């Protein structure tokens with residue numbers, strides 16, 4: 001596997017650098033494996049049961065009382081049936097005992113089925129709450145969080161890791177409590193019935209716990225390994241599917257298949273190892289149980305011989321012992337459930353504890369309707385420490401002005417607009433809108449007044465209508481259509497099979513680039529933001545669509561501030577201010593004519609563009 005990854009690196013395939021980055025992240029998770037068993041995680045998980053304690057408590061109490069009473073009473077009745085009715089040849093008494101036992105078995109069965117139904121109902125609610133909390137939290141995390149994590153790994157936590165807790169919550173937690181109560185009940189009764197015999201049997205329990213303890217950490221590590229490998233597979237799968245076009249275009253399918261096969265095989269092996277270790281738990285209990293039973297019959301028969309106990313009592317003991325190992329065995333199985341749940345909850349809470357780096361102040365104010373005075377005040381920003389992406393940017397924008405950001409790739413254009421939306425905070429300096437520092441205002445009041453049209457328009461699965469309405473969810477159908485008409489999207493929409501109600505496939509793959517652009521314009525127009533950010537598409541489209549897009553742009557930009565990461569000369573030329581960036585610094589600033597007269601960087605850029613178009 002190592003050899004393969006080296007081979008892939010040599011290929012210089014850009015998607016691989018991403019993969020290596022992802023793997024670095026996942027390996028760092030592996031290093032966490034040796035961490036001690038953390039009870040606070042379990043307590044935190046148990047907190048999710050809290051809202052349901054009023055519903056749960058009566059069930060647990062009733063089940064415990066019924067379960068304990070019936071379980072504990074039946075062997076006693078059996079012993080009496082043997083000693084008094086069977087050995088005393090009393091048929092009527094025997095019928096009474098047998099009848100009572102049958103009733104108790106019935107009660108036990110009813111209680112168990114009710115408990116199973118009820119606990120799985122509450123378990124589902126808890127899982128629902130946990131998944132919701134996690135999703136809600138992830139929605140609020142800053143861009144920086146997603147910068148360093150592959151989408152697949154985020155996905156796994158919301159799906160697999162939450163599912164892994166399902167068993168624990170649907171049955172496990174309540175069973176655990178009930179088993180513990182039953183176990184204690186049995187121990188007390190055994191000790192009361194015959195102290196010496198009980199002690200001789202119970203002595204085997206510490207032995208079992210000692211051996212199981214030594215197995216414990218190995219099982220835990222094995223399950224963590226399984227989770228981590230699954231996370232890696234999912235991350236890779238997600239990346240492979242998203243990048244399938246690149247993979248096929250560069251004929252890397254076989255390489256990709258080999259790589260996946262290695263991962264898949266690794267996953268299978270780690271799963272096997274975990275299961276094998278896990279399965280050793282059951283036999284261990286059985287061996288201990290066999291030792292206990294041997295002691296019971298060996299020592300018990302001696303006690304019967306010496307008339308210290310009756311035959312019925314020995315049978316009752318044997319019965320209790322059967323009931324005794326059962327909860328212990330279940331606790332062993334539960335232990336595995338808890339381990340899996342621990343590994344998952346660790347990963348879930350790691351995300352939950354991730355604080356959004358961009359945070360609202362407690363006393364943040366609502367940004368009043370934006371007039372449009374925007375100021376970047378000596379901004380320094382870095383995505384990674386020591387590598388500044390912006391190095392002291394100062395920029396003043398007046399009401400209603402449009403700003404064209406131009407410059408080479410990586411010069412910092414997107415970073416400027418990222419800071420304007422407060423997706424990140426500057427390391428130094430301030431961004432001000434109408435005199436308000438963005439760090440002092442509420443995020444929703446800022447972002448609801450800033451509209452973004454990305455170059456790669458994101459189309460969600462749903463209808464065309466839904467996609468435009470994403471700009472303002474409460475907009476009526478008429479408003480959606482009016483926005484589509486204003487940006488010349490209406491014509492192509494009505495020609496689609498179901499018009500506005502046409503279902504677009506995920507990511508809008510059935511729509512052309514130009515059509516997707518027009519949809520995103522309609523979405524932005526509907527939102528009617530005070531500040532519009534537009535990342536102009538670089539791909540060339542046919543002249544007719546181009547004309548439509550230019551006209552749509554005019555409608556979209558009218559009466560608001562705009563920041564355009566501009567690639568088309570026509571857009572750049574009509575901007576009020578052109579800002580030329582170079583390596584995170586402003587090299588030139590002014591109108592098209594002013595900058596041309598300067599004969600500086602901008603002049604060079606425009607000349608290069610003309611030469612390119614002429615060639």
Ligand SMILES: Nc1ncnc2c1ncn2[C@@H]1O[C@H](COP(=O)(O)OP(=O)(O)OP(=O)(O)O)[C@@H](O)[C@H]1O
Nearest residue numbers: 147383384389407408409410411412413414415416
């Ligand atoms: N999420 C990120 N994590 C780390 N570095 C980043 C990140 N995004 C951008 N950078 C770096 O910051 C610098 C500025 O990037 P930015 O995206 O602002 O450039 P740009 O001018 O918009 O480029 P392009 O025209 O190619 O979109 C670049 O050196 C880039 O490598």
